[in-house]
Amino acid sequence: xxTQVRGAARRAQLLDELVxxxxxxxxxxxxxxxxxxRLRCSKSTLYSLAAxxxxxxxxxxxxxxxAATERVERALDGEAGANDRIRAYxxxxxAQLRPASARxxxxxxxxxxxxxxxxxxxxxxxxxxxxxxxxGVAAGEYRDAHAAFVxxxxxxxxxxxxxxxxxxxxxxxDAQAYQELASLVTNGLLR
Numbered sequence: 142x143x144t145q146v147r148g149a150a151r152r153a154q155l156l157d158e159l160v161x162x163x164x165x166x167x168x169x170x171x172x173x174x175x176x177x178x179r180l181r182c183s184k185s186t187l188y189s190l191a192a193x194x195x196x197x198x199x200x201x202x203x204x205x206x207x208a209a210t211e212r213v214e215r216a217l218d219g220e221a222g223a224n225d226r227i228r229a230y231x232x233x234x235x236a237q238l239r240p241a242s243a244r245x246x247x248x249x250x251x252x253x254x255x256x257x258x259x260x261x262x263x264x265x266x267x268x269x270x271x272x273x274x275x276x277g278v279a280a281g282e283y284r285d286a287h288a289a290f291v292x293x294x295x296x297x298x299x300x301x302x303x304x305x306x307x308x309x310x311x312x313x314x315d316a317q318a319y320q321e322l323a324s325l326v327t328n329g330l331l332r
Contacts, residue, residue, distance in 0.1 A: 155180060155190065156204045159197070164205070167244030168198050169251065199254040206262040209237035213266075223277025223330075228323040230273060231295075234266060235319030238303055246303060259303075267296035274330065283330040291326060298322050 158180050162171075173194050177184045191197040216233035220226045241249075249255045271292035277283040301307050302318045313321065 152190065155182065155186070156201060159190075159201045160205045160208075161240075163198070163201055163248075164240045164245050165242055167242060167248040168201075168255075169248040173197070195252070195254055198252060199258060202249070202255045202258040206258060209234075210262065210265070212237055223273060223280060223282040224327040227270065227273050227277070227327050230269065231299075231319050231323040231326070232316070234299065235302070235316050238315055241303075243305060246305065250304065263296060263300060263303075266299065267292045270295050270326075274326075277330060282332075284332045286330050291330065295322065295326055 159176070162176070162179055171179075173184050173187055176194075176197070177187055180187075187197060191200045213230060213233040216229045216236075217226055220229045249259055271288045274283065274286060274288040274291050278285060278288065298307070298318075299322070302315055302322070307313060307318045308315070311318070
C-alpha cells in the first residue's frame with residue numbers, strides 16, 4: 142500500500158513538472174528524450190504515463206485543465222451574488238491561463254489531441270458561465286437574458302483571449318482582458 146501511495150505521489154509530481162515544462166516552453170519541438178532529460182527521469186518512466194509523445198501531451202493537458210478547473214471553482218467559494226461569482230470565475234480562468242506561454246498555446250492549437258482537450262474544457266466553462274447567468278436571472282439580479290447566448294459570446298471571447306487575438310487587437314494582457322470581459326458580462330446583465 143505504501144508503495145502505491147509513493148508511486149501515485151511520484152506520478153502526480155512528474156505530471157506537475159511536465160505541465161510546468163510544457164506551459165513554459167510548448168511541446169512540438171521537444172522529443173521524448175529531451176522531456177525525460179529535463180524532468181530527470183527515464184523514457185520508460187514517461188512511457189508509464191503514456192504510450193507515445195502525443196498521448197503524453199494529452200495526459201499533461203488533461204492534468205493541467207483538471208487542476209485549473211478545481212482552482213477556478215474554488216475561486217467561487219465565499220462569493221455571493223451573481224456579479225461577484227461571474228467576475229471571480231472569469232478572472233480565475235485568466236489567472237489559470239497566465240502561465241501558458243504563446244508557444245504552448247500555438248502548439249496546443251496545432252495538436253489535434255491537445256486542442257480537443259482544450260475545446261472540451263472551454264465548452265465546460267461556457268456551460269458554467271451559462272449556469273451562473275441562469276442563477277443570476279432566477280435570483281432577480283439580472284434582467285431576463287438569454288443565458289446560452291451570453292455564454293456563447295463569452296466563450297468566443299475567452300477563446301480569442303487564450304489565442305492572444307484580444308492582446309493583438311487591444312494591447313490588453315490576459316488578466317486585463319478577463320477583467321474587462323467580466324465587467325462587460327456582469328454590467329450587461331444588470332436590470
